[in-house]
Amino acid sequence: MAGSEIERLVQLLARLPGLGPRSARRAALVLLKRRDSLLEPLLQALAQARDGVKTCSVCGNLDSGDPCALCADPGRDDGLICVVEDVSGLWALERSGLYRGRYHVLGGVLSALDGIGPDDLAIDQLRRRAAGGGVREIILATGATVDGQTTAHYIADRLKGSGVTLSRLAQGLPVGGELDYLDDGTIGAALKARKIIG
Amino acid sequence: MEWTDRAVVLSARRHGDHAGVLVVFSREHGKAAGLARGGQGRAGRGALQPGNQLQVTWSARLAEHLGRFSWEPLAASGALWLDDPLRLALLGAACALVEAVLPEHAPHAALYDGLVGLLSALGEAAAATLYVHWEIALLAEVGYGLDLTACAATGSTEDLIYVSPKSGRAVCRAAGEPLRDRLLPLPAFLAERRAGQGGEVGQALEMTGHFLRRCLQAQGGRALPPARLRLAEMLRAI
Numbered sequence: 001m002a003g004s005e006i007e008r009l010v011q012l013l014a015r016l017p018g019l020g021p022r023s024a025r026r027a028a029l030v031l032l033k034r035r036d037s038l039l040e041p042l043l044q045a046l047a048q049a050r051d052g053v054k055t056c057s058v059c060g061n062l063d064s065g066d067p068c069a070l071c072a073d074p075g076r077d078d079g080l081i082c083v084v085e086d087v088s089g090l091w092a093l094e095r096s097g098l099y100r101g102r103y104h105v106l107g108g109v110l111s112a113l114d115g116i117g118p119d120d121l122a123i124d125q126l127r128r129r130a131a132g133g134g135v136r137e138i139i140l141a142t143g144a145t146v147d148g149q150t151t152a153h154y155i156a157d158r159l160k161g162s163g164v165t166l167s168r169l170a171q172g173l174p175v176g177g178e179l180d181y182l183d184d185g186t187i188g189a190a191l192k193a194r195k196i197i198g
Numbered sequence: 199m200e201w202t203d204r205a206v207v208l209s210a211r212r213h214g215d216h217a218g219v220l221v222v223f224s225r226e227h228g229k230a231a232g233l234a235r236g237g238q239g240r241a242g243r244g245a246l247q248p249g250n251q252l253q254v255t256w257s258a259r260l261a262e263h264l265g266r267f268s269w270e271p272l273a274a275s276g277a278l279w280l281d282d283p284l285r286l287a288l289l290g291a292a293c294a295l296v297e298a299v300l301p302e303h304a305p306h307a308a309l310y311d312g313l314v315g316l317l318s319a320l321g322e323a324a325a326a327t328l329y330v331h332w333e334i335a336l337l338a339e340v341g342y343g344l345d346l347t348a349c350a351a352t353g354s355t356e357d358l359i360y361v362s363p364k365s366g367r368a369v370c371r372a373a374g375e376p377l378r379d380r381l382l383p384l385p386a387f388l389a390e391r392r393a394g395q396g397g398e399v400g401q402a403l404e405m406t407g408h409f410l411r412r413c414l415q416a417q418g419g420r421a422l423p424p425a426r427l428r429l430a431e432m433l434r435a436i
Contacts, residue, residue, distance in 0.1 A: 017215055112294055112424045113211050146248045146276050150290055153283035154428065171280065183244045185277025192281065 006032070058129075060105030060122055062087050070094075070103060077101045079136035081129060083155065085109050085143060093141065101139075104129065109142055109151040121151070123158060130162045137165040144171045144189070200257040203227050204272065206313055208297040210246040212238045220246055220267050222254055223296045223313065228304040232256050232265035245269065248293040249276035249317055261303070275317040285320045287429040288329045292316060294423035295333070299340055299413060309339045324393040326433065333406045334388075342366060342409045346388055349373055358389045361405055382408055400433035 006028060014024035031039045055061075056068035063069055070076065070090075080101025084090050085108060093099050106121045108114070130138060140155060142148035149168075156166050172190030173179075179187065205222035208229070213219050218237030223229050236242040245252065251273040258265030279285040292313060300306060316332045319325060334344055343366065348355050350367035351374075360374035360381035361367070368389065374381050382405045385398040394402060407422060407430060414420040 020214075110424070113209050117424060144277075144280060145243070146280070146286065146290060149280040150286055150425070150428075153286060157283070157432075168281075183274060183277075184271060185244050185247065185250065185274030188274055188278045189280065192278070 059090075059103045060087075060107060060125075061090055061103060075100070078134050080139070081126075081135055081137075082139040082141050083126060083152075084141050085148065085151075089141060089143075104138075106142070106151070109145075109147045110154060111147050118154065118158075123155060126155065127158060127162070130159055130164050135164050137167060140166065140168040142168075144169075199259075199261055200255065201227055202253065202255045204310075205230075205252050205254045206293070206296075206310070206317070207246055207248050207250045207252060207276070208293045209248055210234065210237055210243075214238075216242075218242070218246060219264070220269075221297055222252065222267070223293075223300070223310060224254065224256075224305075225307050225310040226305050227256070228306055229296065229300045229302050230256055230265070231302065232258070232267040234267045234269065237267075244274075244277065245271045247274075247276035249279075249289040250274050251314065251317070273317075275320070279320055284432065285325060287425070287432050288320060288325055289317065290425040291423070291429040292329065292332065294425035295336060295410065298420065298423045299336060299410065299417075306339050309335060312336075326399040327387065327394045330388070330394065330399060330402045330406065333403070333410070337366075337406060337409050337413065340413055342413050344406075344409070346384065359384055359386070363408055366409060397434070397436065400430065400436065403430045403433055 009028045010021070010024045013019055013027050014021045019027065031042065052064045053062050054064070054066045056063055056066055056071055058067045058071040061068040061070060065072065077100055081104050082093060082099060082101055083104045083106060084093065085106055087105055090103050090105060104122065104126050106123070108116050108121060110116060110118065129135065138159065140152040142152045152168055159166060170193055172186065172193050173182070203224040203226050205224035208221045208223055210218040210220045213233065216236055216239040218234045219231060220234040220237055221229065221231045234242065234246060237246045250271065253270040253272055255268045256265050276289060279289055296313065312332050312335050316328055319328050322328070337344060344361065345367045346358065346361070348368065349358060349370035350362055350365055352370055354370045357371045358368040359371050360369040360378065361384045362369055363380070363382050368384055369381055383401055384405065385394060385401045387394040387398050388402060411422055414422065
């Protein structure tokens, strides 16, 4: 039906998250129809990203410079480090615009299924940052999953005695959430983390 | 074929964008794996955390196929202990051990009931002791039953302080003294039927860990799951 070049393009696009074979086929078709306005700029952007994007040696973020713009920003609070599982978590916190400290990207969570152990995560780098001085608080912002929180407890254990305050993100009702639609686990976590009013 | 059963989530691994390969321990059908559509989506991810209890329906054309799961949440045991390192480690180790040790599609109803009992008792002060007893029950289910009631050499029920690493039977102080370097220490709380204190639970996990290793070695030379190793490390430090 389609040439081998197109099939290869479709196969590669289908490996991207959010794209199945059908949507990859549609995306390939759009790219090929709009060569000048879409395909060519996309090729250039991909090549620039491949050549220019680096992993920050301080926090593990992806950026065009090393250290990344967040680590190099003098306006950020050096005393606060937020530990996230992946760069996507860092982007989510940045989108909120509410956090002005530094970051540390772990590179995943402890997971026997995926064969990820402590040595595969940037935990030693975090310990070195904590021991480097000037850090008041480390916020463990791993996911509210069994693996995410197991990782958070493991890190907390490894940072014991560092003199740095450790905290984690709250768990419970999402903004706009109605009890009727929430799962038992979320309601349980919200009850455990309830706050006194007044 | 199709069956419906109560089950505890052991693990859920992402498969594609929203689906996951779910592994559960069901009461009447034992350990089973299947594709859970929507299991890694926003709605499904919370329910498919290890330790959570579900009502699952598994269906496949043939019994040996991977199959598909549909599910209804029953109890969110996993989510309740996310903020408690010890209880989360107990839950993680129990789920990891069931997944590592038990074969698929072999029912172990008593062990399932024991696991559900353990999950509901995680909030108790003696949760770690209950966990040790559950591990001993797990060993018995897979053919490595321990006999801690009487000395293997003399039949005495007094002063039992060792366990034979070969037979899994208790050994009293007098009979075990000449071989004490080769015997495993038997923590007193197991013989005295009370809650473990201080480092006793860690010591008990060393003992059960020996037999779990033997069991896993016999099943293709596999190692203890990392979650179980971390639990032992955590309790050793207490």
